[in-house]
Amino acid sequence: MAGYRDLLRTPGVGRIIAAQLTARFPSGMTSLAILLHVEHITGSYGAAGLVLAAASIGQAIAGPITSRWMGLWGMRRVLTLTTVVCAASITGIALFELPVPAFMVLGMLAGLSTPPVQPAVRTIYPKMVNSRQLTPLFSLDASLQEIIWILAPVVVTFVSTQISTVVGLLAIVVILLGGAAWFISSPELGQVRIPRSKRRFGKVLSRPAVLLGTFVGFLLVGACAAVEAGVVATFGEGGVEAGLVLAVFSVGSLVGGLASGSIPMGRWATARRMAIVTVGLVITTISLNVWWVGGSLLIAGIGVAPVFAAISAMTTSSVKFSDTAEAFGWITTGQLIGAAAGSAVAGFLIDGVGPVGAYWTGAVFAAVGLAVAVVFHRGFPDLRHADPSPLPDTTTIPIQTV
DSSP: HHHHHHHHHHTTHHHHHHHHHHHHHHGGTTHHHHHHHHHHHOOOOOHHHHHHHHHHHHHHHHHHHHHHHHHOOOOOHHHHHHHHHHHHHHHHHHHOOOHHHHHHHHHEEEEEEEEHHHHHHHGGGGSSSEEEEEEEEHHHHHTTTHHHHHHHHHHHHHHHHHOOHHHHHHHHHHHHHHHHHOOOOTHHHOOOOOOOOSSSSTGGGGHHHHHHHHHHHHHHHHHHHHHHHHHHHHHHHSSHHHHOOOOHHHHHHHHHHHTTSSSSTTTTTHHHHHHHHHHHHHHHHOOOOHHHHHHHHHHTTTTHHHHHHHHHHHHHSSSSHHHHHHHHHHHHHHHHHHHHHHHHHHHHHHHOOOOOHHHHHHHHHHHHHHHHHHHGOOOOOOOTSOOSSSOOOOOOOOOOOO
């Protein structure tokens, strides 16, 4: 913890972490709010899963594109435009009772315009701290984002079930606008300029660490999305148990992330951390008792933030600074496609065989992620004695000869 205190004393670090966490807080609320709202209107978890899938696909398409735009037009311009469009789309979902295809269109528009806060802040981090502090900063970031997943599900579940799902969605809009305004106004966004990448779009995926991080992230988030749908279906939309159980899941992730911050990351780091998630999710399928589900998700959560931290550190160390935002855009895309797949599969299995189908979906996604991390462990960089900072951008310097 002393290392984290020193890190937070670095000028600007505490402020930018707080600002980006606030800006990203709606990400822990939106999926659950849409799930509850659409299911309330249509009476079908399958329909709600389709709307969530449309939103996630929209985010997946936009992720690397809007991230790369930040190098062309600047972070503030891109973040402002996307925030306004996203807020308008979520407002439309809240205020209008529409057929499922229309909800899907609005969901996709909201996804396409999701502000690229995560790629922006993870591009800024290497310019704020020294190389020794970068890996702990990624661990701290991955851990503190679990505050979102601890508080957001409880807040949105309580508001949506005890007041109305419309109010739940409108609350998201208010937080989105306020949080994004704080982050966009942060001095660091003006001090750090992302260079225009000289590589063609998508070329960054040729880096093994980026490609593997994208695929592992896809499977991990797919597992988490399936579990989220399963918890809501298990404990119903009339109580607060679902939000509390999901909060316990996030507490495990918070603890695991903070504990792993000082552990060196070798080629097997991602595999070891995915193993914890897999074991916890497999245990979850044994019983749907609230204490059993909460306890097993606590175990699974211990590995979640450490996996995200490993993906961030290994991605940053494998690309040039000008490609960092796009790389994290692709990482985000993989995670959001995973959310779409996990939500859709879990939704239909809930309608078909009950909530246990969602937990099995999560366990299978995690197990495949573990297998990928094991089989392709050599594709991850060994950072135990290496600098995790981005590779320097180089250019040709003309030399005058006599």
